[in-house]
Amino acid sequence: MQKLVGAGSARPARLTSLEQSIPPVLRPVIRAYVLGYASSTAPRLLTLLLTHLSRRRKNIDDKPVHSFFPSLVRILRGGLELQRFPTFCAALVGGSTLLEIPLRRLFARLARGLSKAAQLRFTRWLSTFIAAWFSLKLLQSKKSDAFIEVVPYNTPNGITHRPTRFAGRTMDLTLFAVTRALDAVIGELWSQRKARRMAAGKWNQVEKSISALTDPTIFAASSALIMWAWIYSPDRLPPSYNKWIKSAAAVDNRLLVALRRARWGELKYGLETGQAHILQGMCKDYGWPLDYGDPVKSIPFPCEMVHMGTGKNCEYHALSRLIQSFIWAFSTYLPLNLALTIRNPSKKGLRYALTSSARSSAFLGSFIALYYYGICLGRTRVGPRVFGTSVSARQQLDSGVCVASSCAICGWSILFENEARRKDIALFVAPRALATLLPRRYLWEDQWRETLAFAVSTAVVFTCVAERPERVRGVLGKILQRVLNN
Known part of the structure; x- marks a missing residue:
């Protein structure tokens, strides 16, 4: 703390002085509330500000301008409500x-x-378990229209419809806690095994590779589940996450519709099922023959349609995707990284901002390029050599195999990122991947299971932070250490 005061400006010194005036036992509570309030309101405030500036720049009517301050107050006041994230x-x-x-x-x-x-270990675990149980109950007690549905019930007088409340609103938070707890427990067990094996001189190259590839494997597996869900079950992803993936992929929605209908058997090669209009609309827009989009005449659809205007060559399309996505990502990452160097500008900081932005952009660009190229591999490059070229084989390739191959390879782009970021990214996407395997809504009376999972997992994480802080990896571990330190 003294180092921060000495190295920082007057503002951090004042903040430190203010914190020291608070009784030590209350400092974690206040830190947690301030951090929760900032994390829940800052993104909404930024979105509101950007929307307001965009409307002013485009000279849209004055109504949104007049609504800026009421919206601002509503966001600031909303974070202070009892059943919100800061109080939790x-x-x-x-x-x-x-x-x-x-x-x-x-x-x-x-x-x-x-x-x-x-x-001491047990009391830490038990106190966190109790606090986690009741704090999650606090969040769950807030009603949400998205989790209330009118359900028909059989009664002696016939069928009646009643609004029924479902659970699942806190599922993402619970899965985040479960993922972190599993990471801490498995990491500790593996660390103990490594210590024993190294002491015995038996630590081999295979075990070294497992340690090095654990985070990339977690990310690759999680990405496969997420991208599969994005194609076939987008409702299993949070709306904002779904929207971001679609924006990054820059895909024609008609392709997604065609893939889904091929998966569910509504679109079939060699049969007239009334689905030709989906891709024939693309043919008109891109100047292709209408036969390209007819599943009776084109078996399979030309890969040129997947390329969306970049030509017939699959490798060229993948390269163009890589370049376009790299530029798009770099224009996003570089300003953010440069903003972090403004306080202490230096050549070293500038160099780090450039290299970090380049690595992250290469990771995201290659992710998108591999995803598209994986589809081409599955449907035209490798798939036909394995499954054949019959009509039924082509149907099988386009109804799941091509998407599965793209999902399988895209996540390995994480190897472009440095090791420090791999673990944070892997542990960020893992809960979202698990969410695709579970229902987003479930019966209210079964909510105790989720609450139990959250309480147990959070108790494990908090106990690790107190006793083995290195086991709670990444940014979360550093934040929790800072918050929980008296």
Whole structure:
């Protein structure tokens, strides 16, 4: 803390002085609330500001301009509501730290046979478990129209329709906690195994490779699930995430519709099922023969349609996607990285901003290029050599195999990123991948299972932060250490 005061400006010094005036036992609570409030309101404020500036620049009518300040106040006040994320953060962190003191005294009397270290570990886990249970219940108690549905019920007087509340609104948060807990537990077990094997001189190259490829494998597997869901079950992804992927992919929605209908058997090669109009609309827009989009005459559809105007060559299309996506990503990453160097500008900082932006852009650009090229591999380059070229084989390739091949290879683009970022990115996408395997809504009476999973997982993570902080990897571990430190 003193280093931060000495190296920083007057503002950090004032903040540090203000924090020191707060009783140590209350500091984690206040830090958690401020952090939760900032993380929940800042993105919405930024979106509001960008929308407002865009409308002013385009000289759109004055109504949105007049609504800016009411919207601003609504966002700021909304974050202060009891059933929102800031209060949840404060209840979770505050409950875990404040409950630990009386529980430690109580457990010291009831379990005198255990060592002090074991008593301390258990009381930390139990206090966090209780705090996590009730703080998540606080979030879950807030009603959402998206999770209320009118359901028909059989009654003695016939069928009646009643609004029924479903659970699942906090599923993303729970899966985030579960993923982090699994990462901490498995990481600790693997670390112990590594120590034993190295002490015995048996640590081999295969085990080294497993350690190095764990994060890339997690990301590749998670990306495969997410991209499969994006094509075939987009409702299993959060709307904002779905929208971002579509923006990055820059895909014609008619291609997605055709792939989905081929998957569900509505579009079939060699049969007239009334689906030709989907891709024939693309043919008109791109200047192709209408026969390209007719599943009776084109078996399979030319890969040129997947390329969307870049020609017939699959490799050229992949290269063009790589270049376009790299430029798009670089124009996004570079301003962000440069903004981080403004406070302490230097040649080293500028060099780091450029290299970091280039690596991240290469990762995202190659992800998109590999995804598109994987489709070409599955349907025209490799797939026909494995499955054949019959009508049924072509149907099989375009109804799932081509998408599966693209999903399988795109995630390995993570190898372009440095090792430090791989773990953060992998652990960011893993909960979203798990969410594609679970229902987004489920029966309200089954909510206790989710709450239990969240409470157990959060207790594991918080206990690791206190005793083995290196096990909670990435940015989250650093944030939790800062928040929970008295």
